[in-house]
Amino acid sequence: MGKKILLEHDHVPGIQGYEVYRNCGGYASVEKAIKTMSAEAMVEEVKKSGLRGRGGAGFPTGMKWSFLAKPEGVPRYLVCNADESEPGTFKDRYLMSRIPHILVEGMITSSFALGVNTAFIYIRGEYFYIVRILENAIKEAYANGWLGKNILGSGYDLDLYVQVGAGAYICGEETALLESLEGKRGNPRIKPPFPAIAGLYGCPTVVNNVETIASVPYIINNGGDDYAKIGIGRSAGTKLISASGHINKPGVYEIEMGITVEDFIYSEEYCGGIKNGKKLKAVVAGGSSVPVLPADKIINLPSGEKRLMTYESLSEGGFAGGTMLGSGGFIVMDETTSIVENLFTFARFYHHESCGQCSPCREGTSWMEKILHKIMDGHGTLADIDLLWEIQSKIEGNTICPLGDAAAWPVASAIRHFRHEFEAYVTNPNAVNKVRHYENMNA
Amino acid sequence: MEVKFNEEALAVAHKIIARYPEGKQKSALIPLLHLAQAEFNGWLSPETMAYVGSLLKIQAVEVYEVASFYSMFNLKPVGKCLIEVCRTSSCWLRGANEIIEHIEKKLGIKDGETTQDGMFSLKTVECLGSCGTAPMMMIGAQFHENLTYEKVDTILDSCKSEDKRKTYFDEVTVKDY
């Protein structure tokens, strides 16, 4: 069994409530930080830990924190990104609903390190029931003196609020999130300035993912060096992986980075193999935005060695032969899956979620959905496949925020690795076997 | 019907507004729209949006601009029971298309429609973070997961007499915090 940091106490009965959480060592990091550490020393520990943002981009957290501007007399904000809308990703939901206090503790400890007096958890509107869970946890934290005025008699004040979104994937992008938190449409801002300089209400702001923030208490309690020893190299620590699709045991798994992809898919400890004894066809390893890889390429590296569950190993081979760890949304497809139809669900998603600000993304995502629909309906031509390729290549890199890239990469990788399937749809549509996944699953 | 929060809802609204720094009250807009949608039959009429605007001292058109951006805000009336079924990859891989088909047949409506009696509306939606327990649907604030045809039947039959449109207000405990 690998080391567990976030889910160590997941199976303790009552861990959702304050008492049990506290008895399991909860809130120790707040005590240690406020009573014995300076803010600078805390940022230093997070830097040493090698922790990288778990929201998808993998940016070093300590470095992000050290960029936070600290002009005199201007408030600073910490905003937790709990928008979690990347298809295939459900780890933040799992963590928040089962161990809400780990996020509350992480928010308090992180806020202290950043000199923040007001913090927000921005959560997607559909996670209604988790708002209640979080607000209960926050209420308990206030009642026990971990939040509010003069925390632990230190003179440090902190208020923490939960802010709900209302259904918009784009609000997971940090500047769109801040717009939304200001009560506006979720249109991403042009960067620079980065949020660290001008974020919420124009004030210096740190935005971090739920899992990133929840990893901070361990680092403060045990030291950055201890955390850095877990995992491999620049992939330090543990990672929550949301596993879904055609596997025997879908769910959220905390892995120590460095196990092999093969082990993750087939071992009983994790996914438990492909459902109904079928063969593996393809994997989307890090949420809908990352390139899809066929079975042999996700299991093995070009060198013939086994691919590992780390930032570096998953991206080995570049865009042509690799993928990304992304948000850790691990979607597994068996041999019966149509790559074209799966791609259609992604293309429709990105079209639906494009904020409409940039023409390449607004128009391009709409075109890609339409063309894929046409191909699926049996009216496509070979030229349509080239057109799809052309469109995705013109979106990539030409938009204000990375949603454009996220929409392009799944299309590019599907055509790159599975062009023959697209061709089958256009040359002999009647021969394409339309699988009913419901009947397949419930066979 | 005059659009105006009752006392309880108004108290909640004021509590939410008070969270934000002076001059940044517009931050309360999305939470207030959720509250309004729950209070006024599950959708945001032009009158409702104007009323929310008046609470925040902003123009109705500013409210509309925001409300029309977010998929959870309904700008047209919906049934008492809004069924939102996820149609994205992980759910599709485990039978979401067939589940949607099943609901359409059972209720005699298509995606985006409401039954004659105003009881059910069907809306297909994008990934709701329930991919590991796919296929899934959301009704009110509740997630229904690992769906089968039988499970869907039982759930929909049990919804027949309930108005699920107030769920937001009931679920969220901003009341006492």
Ligand SMILES: Cc1cc2nc3c(=O)[nH]c(=O)nc-3n(C[C@H](O)[C@H](O)[C@H](O)COP(=O)(O)O)c2cc1C
């Ligand atoms: C379209 C888009 C959607 C995103 N969605 C999320 C999300 O749901 N949750 C998240 O934490 N980060 C998301 N991100 C990444 C954020 O912009 C940001 O990098 C992240 O919240 C930073 O936190 P971290 O450094 O702790 O990962 C998204 C980015 C893009 C471009």
Ligand code: FES
């Ligand atoms: S794909 Fe349906 S909940 Fe994620």
